[in-house]
Amino acid sequence: MAALVTPASVVSELMARGRQSAAVLAALLQDASPPGAPHELAAEILRCWDRALAALHAAEIPPTAGSDGPKRKPGAATDTRPKRRARVSGRETAARVETKRTVEDGYIWRKYGQKEILNSSHPRLYFRCSYKHDSGCPATRQVQHSDHDPSLYVITYFGHHTCCVGGDTVTTTTAAEEELLKTPEPKPFVIDFGSGSGSSGGSPPWLSSSSSEEEDDGRSCKQVESTSSELQHPAAEQSSSADELSCSSPAWDPLLPVCSSDWDYLGETSFDYITELINRYEIAMFQ
DNA sequence: CCAATTTGACCTTG
DNA sequence: CAAGGTCAAATTGG
Numbered sequence: 001m002a003a004l005v006t007p008a009s010v011v012s013e014l015m016a017r018g019r020q021s022a023a024v025l026a027a028l029l030q031d032a033s034p035p036g037a038p039h040e041l042a043a044e045i046l047r048c049w050d051r052a053l054a055a056l057h058a059a060e061i062p063p064t065a066g067s068d069g070p071k072r073k074p075g076a077a078t079d080t081r082p083k084r085r086a087r088v089s090g091r092e093t094a095a096r097v098e099t100k101r102t103v104e105d106g107y108i109w110r111k112y113g114q115k116e117i118l119n120s121s122h123p124r125l126y127f128r129c130s131y132k133h134d135s136g137c138p139a140t141r142q143v144q145h146s147d148h149d150p151s152l153y154v155i156t157y158f159g160h161h162t163c164c165v166g167g168d169t170v171t172t173t174t175a176a177e178e179e180l181l182k183t184p185e186p187k188p189f190v191i192d193f194g195s196g197s198g199s200s201g202g203s204p205p206w207l208s209s210s211s212s213e214e215e216d217d218g219r220s221c222k223q224v225e226s227t228s229s230e231l232q233h234p235a236a237e238q239s240s241s242a243d244e245l246s247c248s249s250p251a252w253d254p255l256l257p258v259c260s261s262d263w264d265y266l267g268e269t270s271f272d273y274i275t276e277l278i279n280r281y282e283i284a285m286f287q
Numbered sequence: 288c289c290a291a292t293t294t295g296a297c298c299t300t301g
Numbered sequence: 302c303a304a305g306g307t308c309a310a311a312t313t314g315g
Binding site: 113115 | 303304305306307308
Binding site: 110111112113114130 | 291292293294
């Protein structure tokens, strides 16, 4: 695994980091300034990262056996079930998030399973993008109580959204979610990005759909990953106004000129640029 | 009636 | 073979 360091993997990781930095930036902006152009710009940057990552992964993962390659003998048993997907763990990049509530990430999730996990006292819930069938969106996520801190939920994202719904078009929240979204108090959350592969399927946390008792209840967000810990700052509680946020803007066009031109502009310096912005906000907020 | 969730069974991987 | 991931029929709610 670690042996293979291909240019593509490096790019992928760098892009993932950039995307996550953008997420931090968006969160910081949300807390540091009133709604406006900076927010929109941050959101667009975020989506650009998402799209780029999705495109990159589409190119990386050949469509060959990627889909449902039923290795199984067709007439096995009596079931009429057409096919089953191989498990994805370990193969795809995953972004892990620990949160005290079900984070809204701009996507509509549909629960498709629940499983008791061996070394965990709580079941794991399985969600996939509601647009899986419409758009073939491969994004999935798993939600589970944290073992160490039962008040935390560990959300793991797999795959990237290809449904173009992220962030703005939708905001169908379930009743349970709306309850959750009513928790207005801003609390600090920790974002710690990095990790080897952490290209999150949609970390701008905000929409989800579920009603299971296992999944929702906290308030603040705490995104945790493995590598760096330098990106820890108090920031906005981001999900409480998710619906207004996402509904207000027209459907985002992933190919808006601002994206492509900004890409060219940012180029190699984007990380430094974002880092500098983050540092500035960090300094400002700690003063 | 339609759509989302629940839940048990099935399938793949290690 | 056990554990984890996914499917889809049944159930439930709007």
